Amino acid sequence: MISRARITYKQRESFTKCFPQPFTYMTMREKFDGFLTERAVSAGASLMDGFKVNRIDVDNGVSQVFGEKDAFDGKVLVGADGANSIVAHRLGLLQEAEMGVGLESEVYTEDEYLQPWASIVSLDFGTIRGGYMWVFPKGDHLSIGVAGFMKFGPRMRDLLDGYLSSLQIGDFRLQVTRRHRLARRRLGMPFHIGNAVLIGYAAGTVDFWTGEGIYYALRTAQMAAPAVCNYLEGNVRDLRQYEEVVDR
Ligand SMILES: Cc1cc2nc3c(=O)[nH]c(=O)nc-3n(C[C@H](O)[C@H](O)[C@H](O)COP(=O)(O)OP(=O)(O)OC[C@H]3O[C@@H](n4cnc5c(N)ncnc54)[C@H](O)[C@@H]3O)c2cc1C
The missing domain is CATH 3.50.50.60 (FAD/NAD(P)-binding domain)
Incomplete structure (x- = not known):
């Protein structure tokens, strides 16, 4: 459950907005997609x-x-x-x-660095024009990524590396890094x-x-x-x- 959002501009100026109620929820896609699949099968779909x-x-x-x-x-x-x-x-x-692209890593680090992220998301604007970078807490790890227009594709890796090193998340390791396309x-x-x-x-x-x-x-x-x-x-x-x- 997320009840706070930290907004940064070009990874520097920031403010944190606190909400009295959770305004969004985090889930792991494997679990969510598995749940939907089970529901579809029990409703009669053939998998x-x-x-x-x-x-x-x-x-x-x-x-x-x-x-x-x-x-x-x-x-x-x-x-x-x-x-x-x-x-x-x-x-x-x-x-x-219209085509966009995203690069996302599952980032693992020590509990003491994960703990401060328990109920907060972070969004950075301005570093990438027309896009943004994010930190989403996922329980035992963080989802950290960058998304923007297709033309930024070749720069995504550098942008993500720069963002990762600007965050105070200790000695982290990247478990999976995925590249995604999106079409609007x-x-x-x-x-x-x-x-x-x-x-x-x-x-x-x-x-x-x-x-x-x-x-x-x-x-x-x-x-x-x-x-x-x-x-x-x-x-x-x-x-x-x-x-x-x-x-x-
Ligand atoms: C990095 C990233 C982060 C995101 N974060 C969020 C978020 O926080 N919140 C949110 O609401 N949305 C988020 N999204 C968007 C979200 O993932 C999509 O909107 C959502 O998954 C779309 O669902 P879908 O079922 O249409 O497509 P998908 O989830 O992409 O599912 C398509 C399915 O089709 C299957 N498939 C594809 N081709 C074939 C084929 N040839 N034969 C058989 N099967 C095939 C795939 O295996 C897959 O199972 C994010 C997207 C990205 C890329």
Whole structure:
């Protein structure tokens, strides 16, 4: 539970805002995604863990997805396959989306250095134009990262190293460092064709400024569901209704 935010400008001037109530919560994605997967399976979804989609075909109201060995077909295809969506790519959707990039490390250090971060997040603005750097506490480690426009990609590593060395976090070690792409849809960019739709990151629904996207992924899924039901029940001819609801 986070109830304080420390804001720095170019890693120097700072202030800390305290809130009477927690204003955000931290989670580990493995746990959160595992929880969602369990809920989906108990609601009747079939899970095919490890199945990589290599190719899709959408034609005459039938969608097919192809893996290495197997292929499946269905009346509707929902692309929930993230920022590098093969569904978006194959359907030619969101090709003009605004692109961003993030570099994030899981940082481990001694308890005495972790403790002060227990209920606070830190955000730095100004070091990277149009982006920011962050420290998020994750219990036994810190998530520390930098995100901004794609053009900053080559500088991300140096920016992250500089930020890490400016923080007082003792002799830390980086367990994992991941590079991520993010795409932002601009209003009016289609993210459906016929019987195929995109949701979440694949649809470019993200707050480009903060990179926050879990809420939007869940909301677009909730918005797509009634449109898909309407389509499967034969009440509408395509999934346009979904796009209209999201835009609204
Ligand atoms: C560094 C970083 C920090 C972030 N921090 C936050 C945060 O603090 N709060 C927040 O709200 N959001 C955060 N986000 C954004 C958040 O991660 C995304 O908005 C969210 O994960 C989108 O969910 P999704 O299900 O649409 O896509 P994803 O979570 O990207 O899931 C896509 C899934 O599709 C699978 N997939 C992809 N391609 C294929 C294929 N060919 N075949 C089969 N499966 C495939 C992937 O394995 C993955 O499981 C952060 C993002 C980044 C990059």
